[in-house]
Amino acid sequence: MPLSLRSRDLRDALVALVVFLVTAVWTLVVAHYRPEPAGRAAVGWALILIGCGALVPRRRQPVAVAVVTLLACAVYYPLSAQDGPLLIAFAVALYTTAAEGRFAAAVALAAVALLAAGLGEVRQQPGHRQIDDTSLAMMAGWLISLVAVGRAQRDRAAYLREVERRALAAEREQEARARQSATEERLRIARELHDILGHSVSLINVQSGAALHRLGKKPPAAQGLATAEEALRAVRDTSKEALRELRATLGVLRRADEPAPTAPASGLALLPELLARAAGTGLEVRTRVEGTPVPLPPPLDLAAYRIVQESLTNVTRHAEARSVLVALDWGGDALRLCVEDDGRGAAGEPPGSGIRGMAERARAFGGELTARAVPGGFRVDARLPLPPPAPGSATAPTPAPTPPPEGDPA
The missing domain is CATH 3.30.565.10 (Histidine kinase-like ATPase, C-terminal domain)
Structure with missing residues (x-):
């Protein structure tokens, strides 16, 4: 398993543990002042374990985890006398559902939770309601905020991924352009060297061959010596011109602190x-x-x-x-x-x-x-x-x- 996946699973397990500890401490404190039968207490603790434990795979199965935590809360609160903060588990699961891109499912689960809470209070006898209208409105705003923040986090993560992708693409394009520019420069220098050396060496070859031919005669005639001398002068002038052009061409490879060519x-x-x-x-x-x-x-x-x-x-x-x-x-x-x-x-x-x-x-x-x-x-x-x-x-x-x-x- 990749390190990033293991790290994410560890973070999810840590979140589940923190929610469990908060809920457990609350339940133990309230149970000291408001005891309840052992059977009902055992069922309450089982629901706490189920609701908090379901948070471990919340990123892999966000909708299923949200449904499990919502059902655990739906059974826990009518049954338990401690009213521990198990609803935190559902809040975390609802946020994760929206943040993982399941926006429609998150809205539906928030609406179901709000509707269930409202129907439960309507069925209560007058004077026995646990949630008044103000608290119900606050709960609605809380659930809507969780879904909205999860959606915003999803959009922000997508934006950052797009920025990173574009930056990487731009970097690769810049590297490709640099390689293409270097290739074009090498080809340009190769053409310059080919033209300079090819032309000059060809002329030197022809002139030196003519001089050797004149000097090779036994004995060399005066006219042959004059022609050979003329050919050697041409060799000298051609090689001088070739060196000048070669230095000018190689000037593009000089260091930045060298003087520019003046030829x-x-x-x-x-x-x-x-x-x-x-x-x-x-x-x-x-x-x-x-x-x-x-x-x-x-x-x-x-x-x-x-x-x-x-x-x-x-x-x-x-x-x-x-x-x-x-x-x-x-x-x-x-x-x-x-x-x-x-x-x-x-x-x-x-x-x-x-x-x-x-x-x-x-x-x-x-x-x-x-x-x-x-x-x-x-x-x-x-x-x-x-x-x-x-x-x-x-x-x-x-x-x-x-x-x-x-x-x-x-």
Whole structure:
């Protein structure tokens, strides 16, 4: 049996014992001044034991206990000359019946008790009534109060349970939100690291491979040495840029007392440098810009930059392409990005983590992204909705830096 049930049974048994002791002491005191025959006294004590003992299971069987105590009182008071306070047992049982949610039964038993007391006094001979009209009215108010207090206690317990349930639900919801927020933050950091390291390591791999190829010739020609030197410089610059972006990304994990990173955040303003690094791998990089560029919020600016960066990473790593076109279309409500190469494409291959990451970035801002093979290559199309202009702005915003126009080398 659970500890709470045993504790409740012990409390009920203690209440029954207290009611019995009060009734017994009263009966013994009155019996000293008002003795009665032994047989009648024995019956009175038996009714006291029955009425008080019935209170032990009062929470498990509240209606039955109330009926037993009422019947014990109905027999005890006409029979006994001591008139002990056995009615307390019925009062406790009546309160418990209402507190346990048996409100209709409690009202019915209170009405039966009041009606029985009234009929009993009506049948008495004039001058022999034990309860006058005032006492009968007080008894009615007492019984009604017991039922009302029991009902109020029931409602209060239900209210406290509901408050506890809601508090527990709110706590669980808060914990779920915290876990979801932590998961989203981990995914965001994972995408940042994937894009930064994937792009930079791919370029470093291509450039270092080219340098080793030039230096591997016996003897290395002067032109080969110059090309190898240029490739190594590109490796140096790419690794430096990768370290800068890596430090900026890991800055979100810094302690609260560390200074904030001061390096500029990645965005479309750095797109010319990104295209130049891609061109350093031997790609012919072409650009096309349509519409009027507008400043973007930093998160959206970073997402656009990362989509182009990851697309170029896939081109240099997998496409075996000779040229790539990067197009930006600044529409009135959205920025459209297109990266198309003339490589071998990826027909029939499932999308990798890079493409999934780009799609997640676009969806995070209400946009969409498609990556598919096209005749003669592979194409990535992204649409990023632009935020509405701030109301009441007096001057037009300064345009964001853009790549060179179509046809110019990056």
